[in-house]
Amino acid sequence: MNRIGWCMGIEQAAFLASKGFDYIECPLSSLPLEDELALAERLPLFLDSPLQVGAMNLFLPQGMLAVGPEVDRERLRRYVSKAGETISAIGAQIVVLGSGRQRMIPEGWSKQQAEEQLLELLQWISEEWTGNGAVLALEPLNRKESNLINRVEEAAQLVRQLGHANIRVLADFYHMDEEEEPLDTLLIHKEWIAHIHVADTGRLAPGTGSYPYERFYQLLRKMNYTGMISAECTLTAADTELADSLAFMRRMAANGA
Numbered sequence: 001m002n003r004i005g006w007c008m009g010i011e012q013a014a015f016l017a018s019k020g021f022d023y024i025e026c027p028l029s030s031l032p033l034e035d036e037l038a039l040a041e042r043l044p045l046f047l048d049s050p051l052q053v054g055a056m057n058l059f060l061p062q063g064m065l066a067v068g069p070e071v072d073r074e075r076l077r078r079y080v081s082k083a084g085e086t087i088s089a090i091g092a093q094i095v096v097l098g099s100g101r102q103r104m105i106p107e108g109w110s111k112q113q114a115e116e117q118l119l120e121l122l123q124w125i126s127e128e129w130t131g132n133g134a135v136l137a138l139e140p141l142n143r144k145e146s147n148l149i150n151r152v153e154e155a156a157q158l159v160r161q162l163g164h165a166n167i168r169v170l171a172d173f174y175h176m177d178e179e180e181e182p183l184d185t186l187l188i189h190k191e192w193i194a195h196i197h198v199a200d201t202g203r204l205a206p207g208t209g210s211y212p213y214e215r216f217y218q219l220l221r222k223m224n225y226t227g228m229i230s231a232e233c234t235l236t237a238a239d240t241e242l243a244d245s246l247a248f249m250r251r252m253a254a255n256g257a
Contacts, residue, residue, distance in 0.1 A: 002225070004249050005054055006242065007197075007232040013051040019242045023054030025230045028095060029061040033082045046090045054228055055195065056087065057096040057139075066099065066121055067114040067148065068106040080124045088132035094195045094228060096170050097122075098139040100146035114148050119161060126164040137170035137195040142178035151181045156189040168194030172232070173211060174203050183212070183219055190223040198249070199233035205241040206231055207248030217252045229253075 003022035008015075010026045026046070032038040046053050064079065065071050087095055105114045125136045140155045149155050155169040169192045176183065186193065198216075201209025229249065235241050 001250070001253055002196075002220070003054065003228045004246060004253075005228060005230045007057060007230050010045045010049060010053070013049045013053075015238075016242070017051040020246055021051065021242075023052045023228065024049070025055040025057055025094075025096075025232075026053055027058035028056040028083060028087070029058040031086060033061075033079060033086060039086070043086070043089070053090050053092050055094040055096065055230055056090075056092045057098060057232075059083075059095060059097045060099040060102040062101075064102060066103040067117045068104075068109050070106075071117060073120075076121065077124055080121070081128050084125070084129040084132050084134070087129070087134045092134055094137055094170075095134050096137050096139050096195065096197075097125075098141055098170075100141045103146055103148050105147050111148070115158065118148065119158065122159065122162055122164075122167050126162060126167050129166055135166050135168050135194050137168050139170040139172060139197070140175055140179075141172075142175045144178070145175075150175075151179055152176065152185045152189055152193070153181070156192040159192060168192055170195040170197060172197035172199075173216060174199040174232070177211060183215055186216075186219045187222055190225070193223070193225070193227075195227055196220070196225070196229045197232045198229060199231065203233050205233055205235060205245040207245050208241070213248075213252050217255075220253075 005021055005023040005025050006016050007025045013024045016024050031042060105111060138155045138159055140149050140151050143150050152171050159167050159169055171186055171193050198206050200206050200211045231245060
């Protein structure tokens with residue numbers, strides 16, 4: 001059965017543990033990786049977490065660009081290296097590269113130039129993280145959040161160019177729905193998908209809306225997907241919604257619906 005987690009700040013780890021989740025997915029950018037003293041103060045929260053930090057998201061901090069003419073390549077490469085060391089210490093298995101604003105193609109910059117920069121970044125990550133136990137999952141984001149890599153199909157085509165085992169793709173149910181991307185895309189690109197994000201109608205908690213979860217879980221079973229599934233959404237009543245959504249997701253997985 002798939003392990004189920006929730007995207008929240010590390011301060012909520014004990015709360016999620018009390019609800020029965022298998023892990024927490026935290027923002028990598030909440031760690032001050034470029035400030036050794038501040039990092040040393042904050043890192044113990046992750047190392048001593050009452051719930052395993054199984055995955056991390058929000059890869060790049062605010063202001064650190066991945067594409068465009070203003071990219072600071074040296075700073076970016078140092079960040080990738082420090083991120084790799086820190087992730088290894090924490091023991092996270094998946095790190096999500098979403099960071100929509102940081103990878104937004106600026107006016108006057110071509111898509112080809114942006115893709116080449118993104119490929120270079122992924123190449124650095126693959127090299128720096130070899131042997132640290134973590135996989136980088138590139139996240140397609142809907143067009144309201146980024147103008148580069150909007151569909152699972154596009155992400156798979158990009159990472160396929162590298163062919164590295166530690167660079168894969170995330171499939172996010174919400175973004176797929178926003179882009180009207182067929183769910184069968186999951187099956188077509190199954191060998192590249194290493195992580196799953198879920199939400200429901202209005203980007204609310206799984207099980208509260210009308211997303212076709214039965215079909216979604218059918219495809220996960222056909223894929224033989226054994227990885228983690230993280231809910232990433234807005235909560236309106238955390239106490240009840242967390243428990244209800246966890247039960248819903250476990251029921252979907254158990255039924256194979």
